[in-house]
Amino acid sequence: MELFFSQILDGLSIGSVLLLAATGLSIVFGLMGVINLAHGELMMLGAYVTFVVQSLFKPMGGVIFELYFPVALVLSFIVTALVGVLLERTLIRQLYGRPLETLLATWGVSLILIQLVRSISSAMLMGILIAVALGFLGTRLLRLKIGDKPFFPYLYGVTWAIAGVIGLVSVNALSAIRPLASAWFGPRNIDVTAPKWLQGSWGKIGGIELPGIRIFIILLSIVLLLAMVWFLTKSAWGLRIRAVTQNRQMSNCLGIPTDRVDSITFGIGSGLAGVAGCAITLLGSVGPNLGAAYIVSCFMVIVLGGVGNLLGTILASLILGIIQSVVGSGSLLIVFPNLPPAAKGVVEFFATTSMSLVLVFIFIIAFLQFRPNGMFPQKGRSVEA
């Protein structure tokens, strides 16, 4: 039984990682009907922010270094939230009402982000800045001169292309200076070391080991959830977000600035991804591909939990986490040693980490046969989900 409880604890901690990762995605999905395929890459950015903060704190050493993690948590929220707002303002907004296209566009963003952290260097950053500055100046000038001509939009694009080429040439030139050319992170994984107080075990309760990071992540997700609940139910913006989630047109008519609500929600969703990324550095590796490992599990959580419902997301993450942990470790066999051979064979077949994912999917498909809109379908007048 002890083992069974420690499996449940593991399941809870797997679930709370999923929860951290999926909450942001779920809120945005609920509000805007948009799935952000770059969500995983925003997590990756959060992890890289943690790496940068750690590197900045390292020289200080001692007690100050031990405290880098809270700082990293806050900063990764802020940085990814800003990236999220930028993404929403420039790209997502263009595709309003076209959720499938948004899916594809955000996938494009994720590819660019992956390659960006791989190859970003000082020279490259300067090149991008040069190109963006030239592009802005050039197009502004163009608009002043020939803004009314029919071919203006085409020349507009050409101007940006030229600015891009100039940026490219300048990156090439700048790369000749060696300190500028070296990549900041490179394609390799980077090392994020948890502070000492998180590394080990936090003691035992009734024979069950309490791994520090696991408990910390469970606590972190509880705190963040409470914060989210408070924000959504008690604050003015939270009220607006809920209103828009329920009925966008009506909210708009009532004077709620839906576009700002979109931006803020997307920012918060992205920020939560950043925090999740920061927390994941405690558990696993940090590299450009970090996001891919989590994103599909997040989708499963959303499918199971239903649209834009925090309670659904929580329950779904925990259920999935516990299935993975209890089935994947084969502890069912230990708890129920007297299973008939046929059932035993089935349990053994699924008792690996990869096969437990297969089982989770079968479970979800079966579940959807009974509750097609997830555990907590949205209640409302609208027929369209």
Place this chain on the structure above:
Amino acid sequence: MKLVQRLVPWILLAIALFILPAILDDFRLNLFGRYFALAITALAIDLIWGYTGLLSLGQGIFFSLGGYAVAMNLMLNTKSEAGGNGIPKFFENYGVEQLPFFWQPFWSPTFTLIALWLIPAIVAGLVGYLIFRNRIKGVYFSIITQAALMVFYHFFNGQQKLINGTNGLKTSTTELFGMLVGSPDMQLWLYRLTVVLLPVAYLICRYFTSGRFGDALIAIRDDEQRLRFTGFNPVPFKTIVFLVAGALCGVSGALYTVQTGIVSPQFMSISNSIEMVIWVAVGGRGTLVGPIIGATLVNYLRSLVSEALPELWLFVQGALFIFVVVLMPDGIYGWFKNGGFRTLLAAFGIAPKARTYPKLDENATALEELS
């Protein structure tokens, strides 16, 4: 004009069949063979996405199933691949003595020829039915197909003893009609087969998208709610079209596998299946011609870019996704068909402007094109 238009497909077919093999070396020709095989997948995706509005991010499943079917048959029927007890050699690495039961029917070439499209079709039909039955659609449908893809990936990747896991199955060292599949002659025949099958796939898609069935598909895409209110049940339509697309992907995967020389769980990676969608988007969805253009063009671009500057490919691909979705939602073919090129010329004063009544603002058409 009409005559020329009717001749164009035949000319293209003749070029693909006779001119390309003459001017390209074996390696490039093989690449084109693969592009055309992938174009069949693009057609299938156009059928379900462009016409029916179902964005599947899991077509890799059906693609790989077709590939695995043909690879299993080739592995079994090649003497040099057989190990001690007459079953493929790789089994020895994992201490498997007996051929897993589901390999047995693949001894038969006839069965394989049917299985390579029937199995994907059955799987697609089943998965599709279970999802559509519950009116799951839109983004939900996309992420469920993606999750399904991930599950298939994990399953194939993890089952060394059944299907050789990560390593996949090689086909290039196997024999077909006494010829090595990887040999240039055989590859040329496979290329020709692909070139012939591509128009067949096109005609199948044409058949399904024209007439009443096609109208129903488009109605599902544009307003499924209304279709249901008028008394139609969209589930059978969606299931059938998803099933057909699955079968086409299976054929495509089989052709791709024999020309690549290997089928592996990598075919089921998330990125592969999303890329398939972008071929359709680039070419122009809902056009059937567009996806063929798109698949060939994007893959050709990929080969070029990744040969010259491998690090660049992700940037180009990412930019392509954003560009096509935001600025060119009709794709290349759609842009031409809708007079985009003419508008461009008109904007620069080369071609006469389109006459409209009432007269439009001078740059309104051009602007509209861009949006």
Place this chain on the structure above:
Amino acid sequence: MVLNFPRRLVAGLAATAVGVSLASCGGGGGGESGGKFDGEVKVGILHSLSGTMAISETTLKEVEEMAIKEINEAGGVKVGGKSYKIVAVSEDGASDWPTFAEKAQKLIDSDKVAVVFGGWTSASRKAMLPVFEAKNHILFYPIQYEGQECSRNIFYTGAVPNQQAEPAVDWLMKTFGDKLGKKVYLVGSDYVYPRTANTIIKEQMKALGGETVGEDYIPLGNTEVAPIIAKIKKAFPDGGIIINTLNGDSNVALFKQFKAAGIDPAKYPIMSFSIAEEEIRQIGPEYTTGTYAAWNFFMSLDTPASKKFTADFQSMYGKDRVTGDPAESAYNMVYLWKNAVEKAGTFEDLDKVRKDMIGITFAAPQGEIKMFPNHHTSERVLIGEAEATGQFKILEDSKKAIPPIPWNQFVPDTKGYTCDWTLNRPDAGKFKMGT
């Protein structure tokens, strides 16, 4: 109607991203020929520069380019009385096995390279193998792998199990067998190397009178190892030996979560086969201190050749970089090829190059290695303990290079089989010894 502005910004950013990356990749390269060469010879380098495997494989590409640069600076390859400059053609395998096959074909057919250096995963090698066999060309493969293969067209410069896994298991039993019992728990990534290596280890444990109490695989890239920890704790409540064949990302998760779960290396000795200095740097030395690894080369190996290799690498790619076994092996293969073509006196006659490759030696950073008739190299076997500095303290050293045995002698299916490409027989790749 006015164009709204962010839409154009998006297009612009997309264009800029493309432009900038073009430039960033276009740089580099460019060599000084100086006119002292009589010609050029192209060699292919084929590693994953994108995708999951880029994490590991980019280092191999760098080391190979370093070896090529060294050779060129020392006057190039001397064949038939002329000196040739080596020109590397690099391709991206994109962590995708079919792409490896495609690019291998391109290097051979379009670029007409004299040899290809490439691969990391066994799956990528297995995908390339038919291409090299069909074209009767040469591939050098640098990574320690599971053996059970012996191709006429591949030269393997990494360890096979008898040069890494088997001595490591022997050492574990010798060192901990009395204290912790002859029991091991096997953890691996879910692909061919860990599966095959673990099959061998299980047979070896049987032969040693020991027992394998558990065996677990996680999908590549998965970072959830909690279930495995639970199983290990159940199998070994008071400590026991763990053999780890995880690859890449999962290792980070494993060591971080081991530490959190209180699995202490002092009670649970962990032997890893895929963790070198580079991986330790990525995991963080705090987590790996006290665990063991078996390799053919450690950066801490205290010989002049080893020190020079590391110093050269760091001066070329930065002081903070580390070398390790895979890098060393990749470095060796370039020199082995150079020595062989110089002996053969030809680039084009691949049969002759292959024939003369056998018996070629090279004073590698680990010590002298030799190419055997089974196309594998002899390797020095080292067992080290990871220290807080991220380096290994060498605990066991075979001193001399151990000859390779590709067909494993513990596995019943291949017991008694061997491989010898100097023999003129159709089954030279795998035949029963003494027949």
